[in-house]
Amino acid sequence: MGGAQNPFLIAQQQVRNAVVALGESEELYDLLKAPAHFVEVQIPVRMDDGTLRVFTGYRSQHLTTLGPAKGGIRFHPAVTADEVKALSMWMTFKTSVVGLPYGGGKGGVIVDPRRLSRGELERLARGYVREIWPFIGPDKDIPAPDVNTNAQIMAWMVDEYEKIVGCSCPAVFTGKPLALGGSLGRNEATGRGTVIAVREAMNYLGLPLKGARVAIQGFGNAGQFAGLLLEEYGAVVVAVSDSRGGILCPAGVPVADLIAYKQATGSVVGYPGSRETDQAGVLTADCDILIPAALENQIDAEVARHIRARVVAEAANGPTTPDGDLVLAQRNIFVIPDILANAGGVTVSYFEWVQNRNQLYWTEEEVNARLEQKMVESFRQVVATAERHGAYSRTAAYMYAIHRIAEGLRVRGLLHTPARHLRRIAAGQ
Structure with a gap:
């Protein structure tokens, strides 16, 4: 099996394939080929034996013109800057393909959490938030669990964030325990x-x-x-x-x-x-x-x-x-x-964010029914795109997602309409 290929370059190629298949301009590729914001932080953690270790962490925000960034935080020894950038790009297209009002975000810390005690893990989670808190928020960037992180780690993180900002703010993280505003149905x-x-x-x-x-x-x-x-x-x-x-x-x-x-x-x-x-x-x-x-x-x-x-x-x-x-x-x-x-996770994270913002919580049946509706509609739209363009399913999913993003960028005035599209519009096609 492969393992050495750069995920950031892979993500860029997937975007280019879809942009070309859509007949879009190089402008759109330039807007989507890299994160809008990327931060690298150093996280000092006092270990149980009294020594100090400094961990490297990242947060990438790929696109925030259509809504706040959204994406998980992973704790893994193989985390790299390019991996986090790629994952934030994939999150942009994932949220778009299921019609969520988000851009893509992603975070990571280079660590093997299995080698940390529970206390060390909590101090690392809180330390990460202390370093990135100016860049996140319910209207900026909403993190969530990912590889080797879970609801308990999100609880520590939201608690640390609330201490810093001085007010209750459950909507800044999703994937939280139910006791802190988590959503029924999120775990599965x-x-x-x-x-x-x-x-x-x-x-x-x-x-x-x-x-x-x-x-x-x-x-x-x-x-x-x-x-x-x-x-x-x-x-x-x-x-x-x-x-x-x-x-x-x-x-x-x-x-x-x-x-x-x-x-x-x-x-x-x-x-x-x-x-x-x-x-x-x-x-x-x-x-x-x-x-x-x-x-x-x-x-x-x-x-x-x-x-x-x-x-x-x-x-x-x-x-x-x-x-x-x-x-x-x-x-x-x-x-x-x-x-x-795998868009079900971010879809129910979106539901959690909506429930936090409105302080009105849904039953598990309501959550699952809304997820069913989103996934079925998105699947059918991707298949229809593949059939219409004779495209491979992955390219079709990107085409559908990027088309929605491009329309949003156009109405903001950030992207011109290619001449070929103008000719189609004039011809009533």
Whole structure:
């Protein structure tokens, strides 16, 4: 599997492909090719043994002309500036494809949180907020959980922010605990959104979801909930991996049992009756639906040549490299791109923000119904764009998202209409 490709360059190429396919000008690419704002901070943390460690953190705001930036914060030893920039770009297009009034943001800290005590983790979370607080706010930039961060870390962060600004401000972070204004349905939102998209894709392709075999690479929050919800539709999970390795269960594995096993042992590896494999083995398992739910650059051309799934639903951000994309397109494998497949999380984060701003909270049924509506409509718009332009699904998703962004930029006077579009308008097309 690939791992060395620069995600920022990949994101830029995806934007260029869509801009060209739309017949838009170089002006639009120039506006979208890099973050509008990027900050690097140093976070001093007093460790439990009394020593001082300084961690590097980032916050990227890709586009804020259509609304505040929105995006998670990840704690991971492999975080880089270019990764955070790319993720903020993907967030712009993700929020656009599901029609949210946001631009893209993303944050990260270079750290292995597994090596920190709970106290050290809290001091790091609060220290990050002390460094970036002037750049965030409910009308500026609204962070949320991401890789290795969770509702508890958001609680520490919102508490620190409120201490600094001197007032209650729950809408500055989403993904919070319910006690601090979190939304019902948020925890499973990414997995639920992925499953809605998978269900729509299978219907579109005329394939049955009941009895479909599913492989899941990455068994964190999104992967676990996707597995549970697909099981409710009658699908069968036959391969799963986490950071320690993978397992194959051709006869199927009860997802709740596997979650309990991982909670008890720390990994899916060794699950009774399974056969051990590696990450590539899960990605290329004999299945109908593949859900990459881990990190970037997992499906390169070599892996793509051996994928047996009919549908690939990208619950992770950027799991497919450009050369992998070419192979998947050539093999006519239906890809639900990340900016659509995993948009359930940011959609329910938006619902949380709306509830915080209005101080009026919805039931879980209301949240799930609103998420269903957003995901189904967005899926259908992307498919319609693909059919209208004869475009690959990823390019179509970017085309749809970027078209919406371009219209917003035009009415603000930030982008000219290309001459070819003016001629079409004059011709009534």
